[in-house]
Ligand SMILES: Nc1ncnc2c1ncn2[C@@H]1O[C@H](COP(=O)(O)OP(=O)(O)O)[C@@H](O)[C@H]1O
Ligand SMILES: Cc1ncsc1CCOP(=O)(O)O
């Protein structure tokens with residue numbers, strides 16, 4: 001390829017990138033501070049450990065000045081937001097470490113929406129949400145819709161693609177919408193990842209866990225959050241696919257002959 005030629009990002013290129021970033025996480029074991037919800041705390045910690053990263057659930061505002069600057073990345077998740085935790089989130093997001101936001105149930109209340117918008121203004125490297133969360137954030141509103149499902153999505157990821165692009169441009173962050181196809185965009189480029197199985201929607205905190213994994217990938221690739229997020233989502237989806245194959249194999253072994 002000519003020195004100036006544009007890199008061709010074909011599936012083989014993405015496969016190599018995803019593997020090399022996962023290998024970098026395993027080799028460097030980035031320390032990821034997690035300020036996450038009470039449901040996902042140990043699930044996200046185990047997802048990070050499984051990938052080779054070091055999770056640390058550190059929430060106290062008083063610990064942020066000593067602890068956060070030594071972290072390789074920060075993961076903020078508003079799933080069980082309370083007034084007590086918001087100052088720690090704000091402070092950790094303001095230390096200059098690369099950080100990632102999960103706006104769980106962004107439209108649950110005015111308080112949560114305002115908190116998400118305030119955190120978004122602190123420029124996360126990536127915001128990853130399901131389609132309903134990204135639609136609500138892009139709209140900056142708490143819709144009075146009857147099909148609101150809290151932490152779950154009532155939309156398909158493709159329905160939120162234009163909103164994700166607009167949000168990425170207005171906030172200057174990479175936006176990832178998860179679903180049957182995960183879309184990752186900086187407002188100009190869009191990457192789609194079709195890994196995963198639908199059962200992942202029915203296991204609590206899979207979204208929280210994949211956002212934690214995105215933080216680990218951003219820690220080892222802080223200069224390209226779009227690639228880091230896309231590779232983390234693809235790897236997480238493949239882990240789900242492998243889990244489904246193993247589950248199928250166990251079920252068929254258990255079946256009466
Ligand atoms: N229908 C689907 N098919 C395949 N993978 C899916 C599907 N829905 C969700 N996933 C995967 O499950 C994980 C969590 O996504 P999602 O359920 O959208 O997040 P949340 O838990 O925040 O609502 C992601 O890795 C996503 O790719
Ligand atoms: C059910 C629930 N309620 C508050 S946080 C939470 C977990 C949501 O996890 P995810 O968004 O990854 O499904």
Ligand SMILES: [Mg+2]
Nearest residue numbers: 201205206207
């Ligand atoms: Mg979920």
